[in-house]
Amino acid sequence: MTSTIEPEVGKARLRKEDARLITGRTRWTDNLTLPGLQHMAVLRSPMAHARITNIDTSAAREMPGVLAVFTGADLAGEQGSLPCAWPITEDMKAPDAPSIAVDTVNFAGEVVAVVVARTAYEAADALEGIDVDYDDLPVVLDMEAALVEGADLVHADLGTNKSATWIFDSGEAGTGSDVEQAISEAEVVIERTYRQQRLIPAFMEPRAIMVDPTGEQLTMWSATQIPHILRFLLAAQLGVPEHKIRVIAPDVGGGFGGKLQVTPEEFLTFLVARRLGKPVKYTETRSESLQSGHHGRDQIQKLTLSARRDGTVTGLKVELLADMGAYLRLVTPGVPILGAFMFNAIYKFPAYRFVCTNVFTNKVPTDAYRGAGRPEATYAIERLMDELAVEVGMDPMVVREKNWIKHEEFPFTTVCGLTYDSGNYEAATAKAMDLFGYDGLRAEQRERRERGDTVQLGIGISTFTEMCGLAPSRVLGSLSYGAGGWEHAAIRMLPTGKVEVVTGSSAHGQGHETAWSQIVADQLGVPFEDIEVLHGDTQSSHKGMDTYGSRSLTVGAMAVIAATDKVKAKAAKIAAHMMEASEDDVEFTSGTFRVRGTGAEAAGVSIQDVALAVFAAHDLPDGVEPNLDSEATYDPENFSFPHGTHLCAAEVDTETGQVRLRSYVCVDDIGKVVNPLIVEGQVHGGLAQGIAQALFEEAVHDESGTLTTGTLADYLVPSAADLPSFTTDRTETPATSNVLGVKGVGEAGTIASTPAVVNAIVDAVRHLGVSDIQMPCTPMRVWQAIQTGQTDAGGLGDEAGGGLGSIDPSGGAQ
């Protein structure tokens, strides 16, 4: 008899996934091969906006090993349009989104031709045999200019560069009062414009796709976060019967939203393999990934906050411009809308208005990137709270505390109409302040200022919350999203008592195999080791909504638990029969059914015994099918609202503008924790990405629309040497919206950290007349801000620095 006494949930279990990953026994899509496999290479437009006047592929077709060359004209009849699942308004303008340009290219990096050859080397060579003639069209890059009457147009047929305007107004919604009135009556009004620079998800595994058209089902392997959605949309957009498609996401090397996409390359590999009747693989290069995989953020935020002189906030008005890039990808238009409900954050604003205008430009399309909409909102409000503190002469933490929702006020319905189920901002803040040594650092800051030290110290605060666990289907429906937010799971009880857990969540580094095993071990009372988690293959896990938006635990795992409940209910009937007891008298503890009241020492029937009995099926109660397997689909009632207090101490070298993070402390409250090791890892990685937005990363286009940060030499993903060690801790206020009391953690670190860092930098040099520095806070921007006391130093860089510029185009010498 097997029983697990100590609960698995809460244990720092080492990951099951690691064994293959640390030994190189991995199944990245690019590692896979098939008999007769052909290789696809892609020719991309160097022009940001142009008409294609001619494509000559004749030389390429003659090159060794080349099977076929396709242009847009060849595939126009069957390529359909790439999907956009989120029409945010009824009148939203959405252009056709071809996978391969037919007559016009709208961003540099768009596909104009593909080659299929015997080897990847031959395919790459053949790209040089394709000659494309372009006629320049005017390039639209600047969002504000794009909206001016008479502006050049990205899509002439739409007649405008404005895709949609989406509005939430608390006065109109009845969830709060009128913001204009609040502003007009305010004692203090803070107006600021912040720029969310364009970022690139930069997952480590470049995307790869392999399609085998030779079986009854066309099988696509793809480095994707969303195998289930991909299968549905291949069917829906390309007119292929859904049951004739199988999608597999094997080991996937990170996503961060960047693989939450249905890509041109997926459609093209599919179409080309089908046309040729041969298996075809495409693996993007890093440069292609950076210049054509979707980007993130890219907003201009015009903000007005009203308050009383005592620091009490009275209203918040948010006017956004959001850069869509050239096309609307899967959830492009909705990303800024995901932030709409989060600008008010943890604070009790009585009045709120949010207006977002989505704008087309001739740039790479934007879409989800870790946090998607919520980092932008958090950045804006947490920067504003610091500005308010300065304006009213209060400590920035005191201002926050004055305005935040007190722990006894939960559940709390916000000015956006969301109900925050639980939280304790006081507890997280107290713990963080203690770990940070807030008062001591403030004292040192004063001392350095008085001394006129060349290195100044700043302290940045971010007391954030976010909404995640996407999402209640009815809420998605009310936001015009094209699908639901449920998740599916199934439990298979094998005859030997081992368990297969089938999940619609699609892990790409998160550690679901470990966490789901822990959860199921507790639910079914079987050993952790006896559980196998199956995911990422539409043949084994046939139903799912996949992984993004910190949803897997709060939605996906709830489906798993619901399925285990059904297994237990089925097993209880059989166990009762086996023990010759009434089902009503049977209880289930630690994997064993016993007759109630007989005590833990009494003999019972283990769930494994039941599984074997069901396999034999010799003696089951009448009318009971010989099957314990169960499935469940779970639709959440509410979002989850993790929160936390992040504190950053930054040293600014005023002579050079260089920023050094001296310490970073965060205390996150993500409710109950399944595996503290995995949680800590998620926080670390999230912090790194949020800090990278504050300090390092920016996707820059030059005036012709060419991405100048098109390699990892120019797009500065930080290394170990560029980041500090973090102090992380937790408080635990259980969510009331799910049975485990858990909240999401995947995005928290990214959402919270960016404003903490920028607040610290500005705080370090505020006495020198600086009230803002544009992200990323490069040494030059910081130094220029100090020199001029400008509030908006640095401008938008229009050239990448130093990197590939330092690779000699002539080829170098020795």
Next chain:
Amino acid sequence: MIPSAFDYVAPSSVDEAVRVLSEAGEDAKVIAGGQSLLPVLRMRLAAPTMVVDLGKIAALRGVREDGDALVIGAMTTHYDVQRDQLVREHAGLLALATDTVADPQVRHRGTFGGSLAHADPAGDLLAPALALDAEMVVRGMDGNRTVPAAEFFTDFFTTALRQGEILVEVRIPKTTGWSAHYEKFNRVAQAWSIVAVAATVRVDGGTIAEARVGLTNMASTPVRATAVEQALVGQPASAETIRAAAAHAAEGTSPPADGNADVAYRQHLAQVLTSRAVATAAGV
């Protein structure tokens, strides 16, 4: 990404290499460590028809003393330069600068001579070579010639090497007993220098007896900050004199402008970093 096809030769002697290179003409490219060349080939920014690999020529590797000079074989890896006792003793500046080149993997492959011949003005070894008055020993079909560092670097990625010539070794006058510092400024650890300053000084009884200062990425070639050197020599090794001398650091420079740094910022950095480099070198 995948390079274009090329022929490959790995000569076993310098003479053979020079002959192969002369015969192959302009479309041939020398590969030393390949750490700059291979990314360029992969991006297809260059497509030589022949690559001549110096990797099999053992005579091009190693460090030896020759009277008042150190002689470093062109194919000596950064890793070996970093660790070489002679370099640390007699050309400390070079050892320190080499520590900052790229990352450990690149330093295992990349070579001293390769970096100099590549002549990237953002590369970290050019300014030290210039500051140390290195001499480049170059072999062509007509035999050896020696080019002073000041004449070797002629423009962005351009040197005095002629068609068919190979850099075989670098002679560096010893600066035994001098102290040194290489002050590198960049945004992330593995990035190229936005600006860097190579400084080495001989302090005698509290006075700066000799000083050499070279600047990285302040022009199309490395720059010798002669005005700084002149202002330092004979002065007491103090923070004030060093700061005053460093104020001359941007004189005569014509730095590039890019998203990381415009001209004014680079010139400002040159002054600040020169002050820091010299002060650290002088132990101030």
Next chain:
Amino acid sequence: MRITVTVDGTKFTDDVEPRQLLVHYLRERLGKVGTVVGCDTSNCGACTVHLDGHSVKACSVLAVQADGCEVTTIEGLARGGQLHPVQQAFHDNHALQCGFCTPGMIMQSIDLLADNPDPDEDAVRHGLEGNLCRCTGYQNIVRAVRDAAARMKGGAGPEAEQVAGAPAKAGGGQ
């Protein structure tokens, strides 16, 4: 061009195109797909292997340059069914999430420890500056490397030998 390379203890002789990158030779010809390609510019370090005992980025070495050399990849570390102490430390310290950077990160960590058996945090961070990870924020990687260092202290028999790896020819990559 014909080359002979010993990879993870097995000698291979193959005809290769001069332009073939070592990493492609390993992956496509030898099936050593544990070593991966993450970028075009030698920034990410995902392809790090050992060449004659020193870490190199296999995307920036031609297969022909490895002629006559010994290559060790992530697939050649575990011996007799036992993980290398650095592999074990990565697992024990949760130093990986998606795992794509992990082979390169482990190979570079082993090289780092061979040069500096007792690195402090700063030395580990700088020793890994040529390897990018997007998941972990590096904190647990740093912890793992220092943990591995502690485990391998004092020339701990076979484990220490594993760190020395192939004979360390001076200059490694020429």
